[in-house]
Amino acid sequence: MTRIAIEHGLVLTMDGAGRVIENGRVVVEGRDIVAVEHYTADPLPDCDLVIDATGRIVLPGLVNSHTHLCMVFGRTIGPERRLLEWLDLLMPMMAAMDQEALYVAELLGCVENIKNGNTSLVENIFMPPSATADIEDAAFRALRDSGIRGTVARATEARHFDPRFCETAGEQAERVGRLAGRWHGSEGDRLRLSIGPLLPWVLDENGFRETRRIARDNGLSLHMHVAESPEFNLMIARHFGRNIRQVELLEEVGCLGPDVQAIACADVSAHEIELLAASGTAVLFDPPTRLFWGTGFPPIRDFLTAGVTCGLATNGAAANCGQDVFESMKYACATAKTAANDPRALTAARALRMATVEGARAIGRPETGSIEVGKRADLITVEARQPHLAPLFDPEKALVYSARGGDVRDAVIDGKVVMRDRKVLTVDENALLSEAEQVARRCAARAGLTLPAARLMQVQDHA
Ligand SMILES: [Zn+2]
Numbered sequence: 001m002t003r004i005a006i007e008h009g010l011v012l013t014m015d016g017a018g019r020v021i022e023n024g025r026v027v028v029e030g031r032d033i034v035a036v037e038h039y040t041a042d043p044l045p046d047c048d049l050v051i052d053a054t055g056r057i058v059l060p061g062l063v064n065s066h067t068h069l070c071m072v073f074g075r076t077i078g079p080e081r082r083l084l085e086w087l088d089l090l091m092p093m094m095a096a097m098d099q100e101a102l103y104v105a106e107l108l109g110c111v112e113n114i115k116n117g118n119t120s121l122v123e124n125i126f127m128p129p130s131a132t133a134d135i136e137d138a139a140f141r142a143l144r145d146s147g148i149r150g151t152v153a154r155a156t157e158a159r160h161f162d163p164r165f166c167e168t169a170g171e172q173a174e175r176v177g178r179l180a181g182r183w184h185g186s187e188g189d190r191l192r193l194s195i196g197p198l199l200p201w202v203l204d205e206n207g208f209r210e211t212r213r214i215a216r217d218n219g220l221s222l223h224m225h226v227a228e229s230p231e232f233n234l235m236i237a238r239h240f241g242r243n244i245r246q247v248e249l250l251e252e253v254g255c256l257g258p259d260v261q262a263i264a265c266a267d268v269s270a271h272e273i274e275l276l277a278a279s280g281t282a283v284l285f286d287p288p289t290r291l292f293w294g295t296g297f298p299p300i301r302d303f304l305t306a307g308v309t310c311g312l313a314t315n316g317a318a319a320n321c322g323q324d325v326f327e328s329m330k331y332a333c334a335t336a337k338t339a340a341n342d343p344r345a346l347t348a349a350r351a352l353r354m355a356t357v358e359g360a361r362a363i364g365r366p367e368t369g370s371i372e373v374g375k376r377a378d379l380i381t382v383e384a385r386q387p388h389l390a391p392l393f394d395p396e397k398a399l400v401y402s403a404r405g406g407d408v409r410d411a412v413i414d415g416k417v418v419m420r421d422r423k424v425l426t427v428d429e430n431a432l433l434s435e436a437e438q439v440a441r442r443c444a445a446r447a448g449l450t451l452p453a454a455r456l457m458q459v460q461d462h463a
Pocket of ligand 1: 067124263
């Protein structure tokens with residue numbers, strides 16, 4: 001069994017007591033954390049690797065609770081449009097992607113997440129179903145090969161959407177059953193499957209109930225966008241033919257609960273926050289993307305006061321153009337303060353918990369998210385000796401308000417060193433960047449999108 005020690009770092013455990021250990025030592029054996037202690041000079045027997053974390057903060061890996069790696073080829077295409085117009089622009093490009101193209105996109109997204117210190121993510125994938133193969137296999141293969149911990153949340157659409165993407169409840173049940181059998185819990189439970197509608201109006205009431213049933217039958221959680229903007233609640237009223245808001249609808253059709261994850265929740269009433277809290281539904285916030293759409297952001301403090309379990313997310317790189325959860329932490333605090341007119345509406349300490357231990361719980365991964373004996377070993381080191389983090393009076397505030405994804409040096413996921421000194425060890429990054437550029441251009445051309453000419457095809461050094 002591989003044994004790794006990370007020594008001399010400032011360990012922020014994020015455990016229940018908020019233990020911080022100066023000059024610490026974290027020992028990993030196989031997949032698990034087996035010791036969290038002060039460094040001592042006693043030699044550690046049978047260690048395969050010792051990572052010297054002098055000058056670094058050792059932190060649980062960050063949890064990116066919602067993204068769309070499948071859309072990464074749309075980065076910088078359309079972030080100055082309204083959400084639904086942007087979606088219309090990018091869907092032809094996604095429809096032009098085959099399994100090979102999707103694999104490259106997903107792998108690129110995984111590497112970007114690892115380099116930002118995200119050791120765990122939820123990939124909300126929506127692709128046109130193929131008659132001959134399950135296209136989601138390409139996403140699972142990329143997550144598997146990259147070494148990241150990931151849940152593929154397969155979105156379904158049955159109406160009011162590009163017909164190429166739509167399927168019946170029966171087709172959904174068949175596909176989900178096959179994918180769950182192949183992938184859910186695979187790689188020692190590093191990979192999981194989840195399901196849910198992409199948009200609130202792409203299912204009718206029966207479609208929601210059927211999706212809930214399919215999730216239960218396969219032991220899966222539900223993951224879906226909820227109340228992204230006032231416009232979305234107007235669309236719901238129009239498509240359901242009655243004056244109902246999304247969280248009320250979800251309650252009516254039995255789609256709230258501790259195994260349900262609601263992303264965005266930007267336009268929810270006080271009553272809806274009560275429904276989310278009472279049902280134990282987890283809420284995932286994506287502040288950089290909310291700010292990009294310009295359609296409002298959630299009053300985060302109200303969710304915290306109601307006792308909701310909250311995670312943080314970036315959402316897709318085609319929306320906010322990045323996958324940096326440090327940015328999500330900072331903007332979660334900034335938007336919470338603005339919404340409440342109170343600089344303490346969301347503290348850095350709580351934001352850091354939302355990006356680690358609380359976020360892990362929100363996406364149903366309580367075995368990760370903190371540095372404690374017996375937990376799965378998902379860890380990162382962050383270089384703290386840098387001008388933008390000095391002086392290091394308060395490590396939590398420095399991480400949330402001043403650090404960025406590029407400060408992450410090492411990443412251990414499920415007990416394996418996946419990144420060392422910013423070099424991702426599971427993927428040939430240089431080759432991937434060249435391939436991604438070519439494949440993305442091919443897909444854009446197939447979709448009839450006009451892009452500027454290539455400017456930089458060969459990248460020599462991207463550490
Ligand atoms: Zn999303």
